[in-house]
Amino acid sequence: IKTMCEMLSDVIESEKPLLPQVILTKQWYQRRVRESAAALLSEEKALNLKLSVIKLRAINVIKDLKDRATKVYDIQNDWIGQRFQKEMDSIKTMCEMLSDVIESEKPLLPQVILTDEKFEVDLSYKMFEPPSTPPPDEPIEMPTPNVFTIAQIHELHRNLKEVAPSGYISLDMLVEMFEPPSFLPEIWQNVTYQQLEEMFSRHLCETKYINWRTVLLSCILPVPLPTQTQLINTAKQYRTIDKDSTGKIDMAGYAQGDLWFGSDELMTPDGTAKFDRLGHIKTTLFTLLCDENYKIDYTDFLLLFACDPEPGNGAVKALAVMTGDTVEWPEYIETPDPAKEFEQSTTTSSHSTTGAVDNMQVRGVPINLDQLLRVISFNRMPTPSLKLVQEEMKAVFREVQMEDGTADVSTILVHPKSRDIILHTPAYQLVDYRTLLLEAISQDSKFAERVSQPLV
Numbered sequence: 087i088k089t090m091c092e093m094l095s096d097v098i099e100s101e102k103p104l105l106p107q108v109i110l111t112k113q114w115y116q117r118r119v120r121e122s123a124a125a126l127l128s129e130e131k132a133l134n135l136k137l138s139v140i141k142l143r144a145i146n147v148i149k150d151l152k153d154r155a156t157k158v159y160d161i162q163n164d165w166i167g168q169r170f171q172k173e174m175d176s177i178k179t180m181c182e183m184l185s186d187v188i189e190s191e192k193p194l195l196p197q198v199i200l201t202d203e204k205f206e207v208d209l210s211y212k213m214f215e216p217p218s219t220p221p222p223d224e225p226i227e228m229p230t231p232n233v234f235t236i237a238q239i240h241e242l243h244r245n246l247k248e249v250a251p252s253g254y255i256s257l258d259m260l261v262e263m264f265e266p267p268s269f270l271p272e273i274w275q276n277v278t279y280q281q282l283e284e285m286f287s288r289h290l291c292e293t294k295y296i297n298w299r300t301v302l303l304s305c306i307l308p309v310p311l312p313t314q315t316q317l318i319n320t321a322k323q324y325r326t327i328d329k330d331s332t333g334k335i336d337m338a339g340y341a342q343g344d345l346w347f348g349s350d351e352l353m354t355p356d357g358t359a360k361f362d363r364l365g366h367i368k369t370t371l372f373t374l375l376c377d378e379n380y381k382i383d384y385t386d387f388l389l390l391f392a393c394d395p396e397p398g399n400g401a402v403k404a405l406a407v408m409t410g411d412t413v414e415w416p417e418y419i420e421t422p423d424p425a426k427e428f429e430q431s432t433t434t435s436s437h438s439t440t441g442a443v444d445n446m447q448v449r450g451v452p453i454n455l456d457q458l459l460r461v462i463s464f465n466r467m468p469t470p471s472l473k474l475v476q477e478e479m480k481a482v483f484r485e486v487q488m489e490d491g492t493a494d495v496s497t498i499l500v501h502p503k504s505r506d507i508i509l510h511t512p513a514y515q516l517v518d519y520r521t522l523l524l525e526a527i528s529q530d531s532k533f534a535e536r537v538s539q540p541l542v
Contacts, residue, residue, distance in 0.1 A: 169203055176205035183207070225361040231272035232520055234305045236366045241269050242305060243374050246298040254295040254467055260286050273523050281526060288517045292471040300465060302374055303390060304517045309347060309367060311516075314406040314413065316346035317388050321407055324384040334381040340372050343384075389464045393516035400514025401461065405495055408457040416496045452492035455483050465513040478503055 180200055187194045197211035227235045234242070245263060249255060261282045266275040289296040312320070320343060325331075327339040347364050375390070376382045388407045394400035406413045459476055466472050482504040486497045498504045 172203035176200060176203055180205050222359060225359040227361045227363060227366075229271065232523065233308070234271055236363070236370055238269060238271065239302065239305060239370060240373070243302060246301070250298060253297055253299065255298045255301075257283065257286055257290065257294045257296060260296060260298070260301065273520075273527070277523065277526075281523075285517060285519055285522055288515055289512065291466050291512045292469055293467055295467055297465045299375065299390060300393065300515075300517075303393065304519050306367060306371075307518055307520055309364065311394070312346040312391055312403075314403055317392060317403055317407050318410055318412065320345060321384070321388055321410060324388075328384070333385060334377075334383050336381050337372055337376075340382055340384075385460075386464070389461075393514045395516050395518065397512055397515040398509045400516065401508045401511060402499075404461045404464065404514060405451075405453065408461055409451050409453050409495065411451045413451055413495050416500055451495040452488075452490070453495050453498070454492050455480065458483060458493070458498070462507060462511060462513075466511075475507055479507060 177200070180198065183198070184194070195212045195214075197208040197213050199206045199208060227237070229235050229238075246255060249259060249263070261279060264270065264274060264277070264282050264286075265279065266277065268274065286296060286301070289300055323343040324335055324339070327342055328335055345368055347368075371387075372382055375387055385407065389404050392400050392403035392407055394403060402413050402415060458479060462475060462479055463472060482498065482501050483493050486493045486501060488494070499508065
């Protein structure tokens with residue numbers, strides 16, 4: 087075709103007449119072009135028709151799938167609704183049955199079964215409540231011959247409060263309360279009147295009346311006694327809890343504070359529960375020392391526990407409670423024990439007439455007059471003798487008072503008058519009845535034979 091076209095182009099350019107063969111070839115070429123165009127058009131129409139058929143078929147298939155999905159959804163929805171309705175009907179029937187049983191106040195013995203949408207009452211089974219396992223009994227405190235139980239302490243407190251609501255009881259009446267026979271531990275059933283009078287006389291201070299709270303403290307023993315640091319930390323806790331600075335806290339505030347002793351081991355080696363004596367004592371202390379408004383003066387509470395077998399040490403603990411700082415006997419004082427006389431040191435240091443080493447440096451702990459008077463007045467009845475002691479202490483305080491209105495505790499402790507008052511006050515004397523009675527038993531074999539249980 088390309089060659090023929092080139093030839094025809096040359097003939098036209100040369101303007102020569104066409105040969106018959108060329109004319110036939112030209113006509114054949116034109117006819118072929120027309121047939122090719124017609125064939126292409128026919129193929130295009132056929133292809134479009136096929137695409138239209140495929141599209142129509144696809145639409146019909148999709149429509150059929152959609153109709154089938156819709157039908158399945160409707161069937162499923164109806165089935166779910168019917169199932170839900172059956173379940174609700176079963177629950178309603180069960181509720182009506184249980185309501186009738188409850189209103190009739192009769193036991194429901196047949197077995198009631200609710201499984202999915204089915205509610206059945208099986209008369210062949212009878213339902214009975216299985217016996218419940220009873221909870222383990224609370225451990226109780228077993229009495230011992232020489233230690234007060236919590237119940238005995240409560241009973242003693244009730245009697246003391248009934249006989250002496252003011253808080254002070256005469257020596258004779260206190261001895262009568264402890265005379266056998268009584269509710270007291272077994273070791274007390276064999277104590278003579280003279281032994282009781284001798285023990286309780288250790289509490290006396292200027293009069294024949296005793297603050298029975300100190301008696302309760304001695305009866306609670308044995309319990310851990312606090313150190314100065316523990317008393318100071320406890321006082322700081324309670325002052326933080328007492329946001330209004332009233333000096334008193336209720337049971338909730340008391341329970342928030344951490345005392346210097348925790349709880350006993352609650353389980354024995356064999357796995358049985360054990361009575362928590364120390365845990366109960368913490369609660370009991372609040373009951374014993376609270377006022378009619380069920381609040382406790384936490385300062386008096388801590389001053390009471392400042393008591394010590396050596397009253398001088400107890401007074402120093404009390405000073406630490408009031409000042410909130412550790413108080414130490416100055417190194418230049420020989421001993422805080424008033425029963426011991428000062429002995430001249432064999433060292434080369436020179437001492438003053440008050441027992442002081444010359445030019446000895448001490449750590450200052452300031453204290454004001456009210457705090458000092460509260461320490462020396464604690465646990466003592468307001469008597470003329472106490473008033474005289476307070477006046478002497480005021481005179482000493484004015485003598486050693488600093489510019490800011492306070493005085494140094496070390497200076498007060500080394501002053502002859504104030505030192506004598508602090509060392510010889512029985513207000514902080516802790517009497518351990520248990521130890522005294524055990525010593526009496528060790529010296530009297532017949533006394534020990536009358537006690538049925540071994541003493542520990």
